[in-house]
Amino acid sequence: MARPQLIDREAVLDAALAIADEHGLGAVTMRAVADRLQVTQMALYRHVANKADLLDGLVERLLCELPAPEAALAWDVQLRTMAQGVRTTAKRHPGVFPLLLQLPANTPLARGVRDRVRAALVQAGVPHERVTSAERLVSTAVLGFATSEALGRFRGLSRAEIDRDFTLLQQMLLAGIEGLRH
Amino acid sequence: MARPQLIDREAVLDAALAIADEHGLGAVTMRAVADRLQVTQMALYRHVANKADLLDGLVERLLCELPAPEAALAWDVQLRTMAQGVRTTAKRHPGVFPLLLQLPANTPLARGVRDRVRAALVQAGVPHERVTSAERLVSTAVLGFATSEALGRFRGLSRAEIDRDFTLLQQMLLAGIEGLRH
DNA sequence: ACCTGAACACCGTTCAAGT
């Protein structure tokens, strides 16, 4: 006999993300997630393979939040928008964000983000054979900055100082990209 | 009555680092460290305040490994040497290295590294009021790249490709630094 | 002074059982 379904995968991820945002990644235990859903820990395993799968789900959630600027916009506007979006997500979910750095990034969603960056670089005039490495360079730099910010490595600096640093980084990257044009 | 001292802080850190290098940070448990030292877990607490303190000790160990190039060398040689040293350490200790990104970096050793980078930037002709932010920019970029490498985000790329990417990053950073000169 | 035994609260995970 079917009994009323109390939770589903989305609800599990919602609860886990809320806990991570409020109390950090360390507070995300199967028990804590279950408690928030008014359910026992074991109930989670029907909707999530294990804890690693749950964390993968959280990363996917962050990737969903990243902006997808119109391809009709100027290439540098597209890149700036995406870079700013990465920072915004990092600040909104500082506990989960660092996981982005250690992911293989082979999921459809991660590939989608990468393809958007590559497309903007092609529009910028970067020759095709250099696009792959240029994308890695830009993504690594932006991800590294945002992760540092999320993990508190810039603790003690004012928001204005961090913003100025980020602008400087963007200028360097844009100048570097222009140097790759044919 | 004094009994023979079986272990000390250095031995604890040696064992923990060896385990992390061999089996990853997740394998570094108080039990595993104690087992390797032929001692019970509880014995560790006399030499290490708790697990967080142990991890701090590991980070210090990595900072010790970073090269300290002669100040008489050309500024760009100094920076290249330090950047290469960061990468070497990241590859030698991929399990522990990511911890560098989340550390407050206010320990004497971390300050020492930062001061060496700052000194090289001053030699490069970066005006004093911009040295602080330039140092953060350079360090964040290099640390972000090395962390990505350590965490396997470049998995699937050949060593030659990664090296080329890193050279590209260095060139961009050096160009950016030259742009800051007065 | 340094190490150990016993104990505690916590963690992820499994599996048979209930509805």
Place this chain on the structure above:
DNA sequence: ACCTGAACACCGTTCAAGT
């Protein structure tokens, strides 16, 4: 089909006790 109870192996940490 979905959730629960009971159980397991593991974790960090404490404290009194032994030498």
